[in-house]
Amino acid sequence: MPTILDVAVSAGVSKTTVSRYLNGQGPISEETAERIRATISRLQYSPNHFAQGMRTSRTKTIGIVIPDYANPFYPELIKGIEDYARKHGYVTQLSSTHADPASELESLREMVRRHIDGIVFCSYGRAKRDIDYLVEIADRMPVVVMDPLVRKEPLSYVVTAGRAATKEAVSYLVSIGRKRIGYIKGPSKRFATNDRFEGYKDGLVAQGLPYDKDLVVEADFSLRSGYAAAEAILRSGMPVDSVMTATDLMAIGAIKAFNHHRVAIPQRIAVVGFDDISLCRIIEPSLTTIAQPIAALGTAAARIIIDAIDSENMEKRQISMKGELIVRKSSNPDYRDEFPSDTGSFGIH
Amino acid sequence: MPTILDVAVSAGVSKTTVSRYLNGQGPISEETAERIRATISRLQYSPNHFAQGMRTSRTKTIGIVIPDYANPFYPELIKGIEDYARKHGYVTQLSSTHADPASELESLREMVRRHIDGIVFCSYGRAKRDIDYLVEIADRMPVVVMDPLVRKEPLSYVVTAGRAATKEAVSYLVSIGRKRIGYIKGPSKRFATNDRFEGYKDGLVAQGLPYDKDLVVEADFSLRSGYAAAEAILRSGMPVDSVMTATDLMAIGAIKAFNHHRVAIPQRIAVVGFDDISLCRIIEPSLTTIAQPIAALGTAAARIIIDAIDSENMEKRQISMKGELIVRKSSNPDYRDEFPSDTGSFGIH
DNA sequence: ATGAAAGCGCTAACAG
DNA sequence: CTGTTAGCGCTTTCAT
Numbered sequence: 001m002p003t004i005l006d007v008a009v010s011a012g013v014s015k016t017t018v019s020r021y022l023n024g025q026g027p028i029s030e031e032t033a034e035r036i037r038a039t040i041s042r043l044q045y046s047p048n049h050f051a052q053g054m055r056t057s058r059t060k061t062i063g064i065v066i067p068d069y070a071n072p073f074y075p076e077l078i079k080g081i082e083d084y085a086r087k088h089g090y091v092t093q094l095s096s097t098h099a100d101p102a103s104e105l106e107s108l109r110e111m112v113r114r115h116i117d118g119i120v121f122c123s124y125g126r127a128k129r130d131i132d133y134l135v136e137i138a139d140r141m142p143v144v145v146m147d148p149l150v151r152k153e154p155l156s157y158v159v160t161a162g163r164a165a166t167k168e169a170v171s172y173l174v175s176i177g178r179k180r181i182g183y184i185k186g187p188s189k190r191f192a193t194n195d196r197f198e199g200y201k202d203g204l205v206a207q208g209l210p211y212d213k214d215l216v217v218e219a220d221f222s223l224r225s226g227y228a229a230a231e232a233i234l235r236s237g238m239p240v241d242s243v244m245t246a247t248d249l250m251a252i253g254a255i256k257a258f259n260h261h262r263v264a265i266p267q268r269i270a271v272v273g274f275d276d277i278s279l280c281r282i283i284e285p286s287l288t289t290i291a292q293p294i295a296a297l298g299t300a301a302a303r304i305i306i307d308a309i310d311s312e313n314m315e316k317r318q319i320s321m322k323g324e325l326i327v328r329k330s331s332n333p334d335y336r337d338e339f340p341s342d343t344g345s346f347g348i349h
Numbered sequence: 350m351p352t353i354l355d356v357a358v359s360a361g362v363s364k365t366t367v368s369r370y371l372n373g374q375g376p377i378s379e380e381t382a383e384r385i386r387a388t389i390s391r392l393q394y395s396p397n398h399f400a401q402g403m404r405t406s407r408t409k410t411i412g413i414v415i416p417d418y419a420n421p422f423y424p425e426l427i428k429g430i431e432d433y434a435r436k437h438g439y440v441t442q443l444s445s446t447h448a449d450p451a452s453e454l455e456s457l458r459e460m461v462r463r464h465i466d467g468i469v470f471c472s473y474g475r476a477k478r479d480i481d482y483l484v485e486i487a488d489r490m491p492v493v494v495m496d497p498l499v500r501k502e503p504l505s506y507v508v509t510a511g512r513a514a515t516k517e518a519v520s521y522l523v524s525i526g527r528k529r530i531g532y533i534k535g536p537s538k539r540f541a542t543n544d545r546f547e548g549y550k551d552g553l554v555a556q557g558l559p560y561d562k563d564l565v566v567e568a569d570f571s572l573r574s575g576y577a578a579a580e581a582i583l584r585s586g587m588p589v590d591s592v593m594t595a596t597d598l599m600a601i602g603a604i605k606a607f608n609h610h611r612v613a614i615p616q617r618i619a620v621v622g623f624d625d626i627s628l629c630r631i632i633e634p635s636l637t638t639i640a641q642p643i644a645a646l647g648t649a650a651a652r653i654i655i656d657a658i659d660s661e662n663m664e665k666r667q668i669s670m671k672g673e674l675i676v677r678k679s680s681n682p683d684y685r686d687e688f689p690s691d692t693g694s695f696g697i698h
Numbered sequence: 699a700t701g702a703a704a705g706c707g708c709t710a711a712c713a714g
Numbered sequence: 715c716t717g718t719t720a721g722c723g724c725t726t727t728c729a730t
C-alpha cells in the first residue's frame with residue numbers, strides 16, 4: 001500500500017503539499033496539482049484511514065443503531081439517511097441490537113470508540129442507561145433519536161406526529177359514517193404507542209364521541225396479538241363499526257380474524273392501520289393506513305447531524321413530521337386496488 | 350479521553366506493561382495486573398481504535414456487502430454472521446449497494462480502505478469488475494461470496510443447493526399425484542435462477558416426465574410478474590396441475606392470480622415457492638416452499654472468515670447447504686395452518 | 699517481569 | 715505557493 005510519502009517523493013513534492021491537495025486546503029499551483037493527481041492515480045494511492053482518523057478524529061461516518069434488521073421500517077429509514085449522507089461525503093455504519101438494552105449500550109460505546117462523527121439511534125424501548133449515555137455524548141457529538149422517547153431529555157429527535165395523524169384518521173372514519181371506533185393499542189410502556197393512542201382519544205373528543213374503554217384492547221405488536229384482539233372485540237358484542245390499530249401488523253392480524261369470522265370489511269367493520277408496510281397492499285382487502293414519511297425522517301436526521309458537524313453547533317433540534325392517511329379497500333369498498341400491487345422485487349438469493 | 354499513557358502513569362508502570370496487559374502478551378505479575386485493571390476501570394480507559402489499527406492494521410471487523418436492506422433474506426443472514434462473529438470478538442460492518450455494480454465496487458473499496466479483516470459479499474448480479482476485485486483482494490484477506498456466482502473463480506462461497514432442492518420438490522409433487530408441473534423462473538442472466546431451473550429439469554428427468562417449454566414462464570422476481578406469469582399459464586390452456594417458482598414472491602403473485610381467477614389451490618393447482626419468507630405463512634393458502642438454511646449460511650460464512658484469519662490460510666473453501674421442503678396448504682389441502690401464524694412482532698416506530 | 703524508544707501515516711503549526 | 719517538523723496513541727523490538 002503506497003503512503004502519502006510515496007506519492008510526495010514520486011511527484012517531487014512534500015507530504016504537506018500532497019495532504020493539502022487531498023484536503024483542498026491552501027493554494028496549490030495548477031501544475032503541481034496535476035502532477036499529484038497523476039501520481040495518485042498511477043500509484044492507486046488511497047489515504048490510510050487510521051492515520052487520518054488519528055490526526056483528525058473524524059471518520060466521515062454516521063452510526064445508525066437499530067433494534068431489528070427485520071422490521072421493514074428500517075431499510076427505508078436507513079436509505080433516507082444514507083442517501084443524504086453519501087451526498088455529503090459521509091458513509092454510514094449500521095448496528096443492530098436485537099432490541100436488547102445491554103446490546104444497545106454496547107453498540108453505542110463501540111461506535112464512539114470508533115469515532116463515528118454522529119449517531120442516529122432507534123430503539124423500541126427507553127432504557128435509562130441508554131438515554132443517559134446518549135445525553136452524555138450528545139454534548140460532544142451530534143445524536144438524533146428517532147422517537148420522542150426522550151421528550152424531556154436534551155436530545156435531538158425526529159418523529160412522525162403519531163398523535164395528530166391518528167386524530168385525523170378518527171375524523172376520516174367519522175366522515176365516512178363510522179361512530180363506534182375500536183382501538184388496538186400496543187404495550188402501554190412504549191411511548192409511541194401511547195402517543196398514537198392519545199391521538200385516538202383526541203379524535204373522539206373532537207368528533208364529540210364518547211370514549212369507551214371497552215372498545216380498546218391492548219396487544220403486543222405481533223400479527224397474532226392483533227388477531228386475538230380483534231376476536232376479543234367481536235366477542236365483547238360491542239357494536240363496533242371500525243377498528244384502528246397502533247401498527248399495521250396488528251391491523252393485518254385483525255383483518256385475518258375478521259375474514260376468518262366472515263365479518264365483512266369494510267362494510268361491517270372498517271380497519272385502519274399505522275405505518276404503511278408493503279403488506280398493506282398484499283393483504284385482502286388492502287389496508288387503509290397512516291404512512292410515515294420514512295425516507296424524509298431519515299433525511300432529516302442525517303441533515304441534523306451533518307449540519308451540526310459542519311457548524312460545530314451542538315444545539316438540540318426536534319422535528320415532528322406529518323403522517324399521511326392512505327385510503328384503501330379496508331375502509332373504502334369502492335377503492336380499486338392497483339392489482340396486482342407492485343411490491344417491488346428482490347433478486348434471487 | 351484517557352490514553353494508555355494516562356493509565357500507565359496513574360498505575361505507576363510503563364505504557365508497555367499496560368499494552369501487554371491489554372493484549373495478554375508476555376508475563377505480568379499478578380499484583381501489577383491488578384493495579385492496571387483497577388486504573389483502567391477507574392479512568393474508563395478504552396484503547397484508541399485508530400492508534401491500534403495503525404499499528405496492527407487489524408480491526409476485528411467483518412464487512413458485509415448486500416444489495417438491498419429490504420430483502421427479507423438478509424436480516425437473517427446478517428444475524429447468522431453477527432452471532433458467530435460476536436462470539437469470536439468481531440463486529441460487523443454493513444453496507445448496502447442498492448444492487449448497483451458501481452456502488453458495489455465502491456463499497457468494497459471503502460471497506461478495504463478501512464482495513465476490515467474479511468468480507469462477506471452478496472449481490473444479485475455478477476459484475477465482472479466486482480469479481481475481479483474480489484479475486485484480487487482474496488489473496489490478502491478472506492472473502493466469502495454468498496452465491497455460486499463464481500463457480501469457476503478462485504473464491505470461497507457458501508450457498509444453498511438450489512438445484513438439488515428443486516429437484517426434490519419435483520419428486521414431492523409427483524408423489525402427491527401431480528404430473529404436469531409448470532415453472533415460473535427468474536431472469537435467465539441470473540445464475541441462481543438457472544441453477545434452480547436446472548433442478549426442475551433434473552426432477553422431470555428423474556420422474557420420467559417430459560420437459561415441455563410451454564410450461565415454463567420467465568418472470569422478473571416481482572410479485573406482479575409472478576401474477577402475470579400465472580395468468581399466462583392459465584391462458585395457455587395447458588393442463589397444469591402444479592406450479593413451482595424460483596422465488597416465494599413470484600409464488601405469492603401466482604397464488605393471488607389463481608385466487609382471483611377462482612382456481613382452487615391446491616385442489617386444481619398446487620403451488621411451491623422457494624425461500625420461505627414470512628409472507629408464506631400470512632398468504633392464504635399458506636405457501637409450500639423450499640427453505641434456505643439462512644442463519645446456517647451466515648454462520649458458515651463467518652466461520653470461514655474467522656478460521657482463515659486465525660490460521661492465516663487463504664485457501665478457498667466452497668460450501669453448499671441443503672434446502673428443506675416445507676409443506677403447507679398450497680400443496681396439501683389437509684395441512685392445518687398454525688393460525689394465526691406467528692410472524693414475529695416488530696416494535697412500534 | 700518491566701521499560702525506553704522507535705515508528706506506523708497522516709495533518710497542522712510554523713517558516714520561508 | 716511550498717517545505718520542515720512535531721506528534722496523535724499505540725505496539726513492538728531491544729534492553730535491562
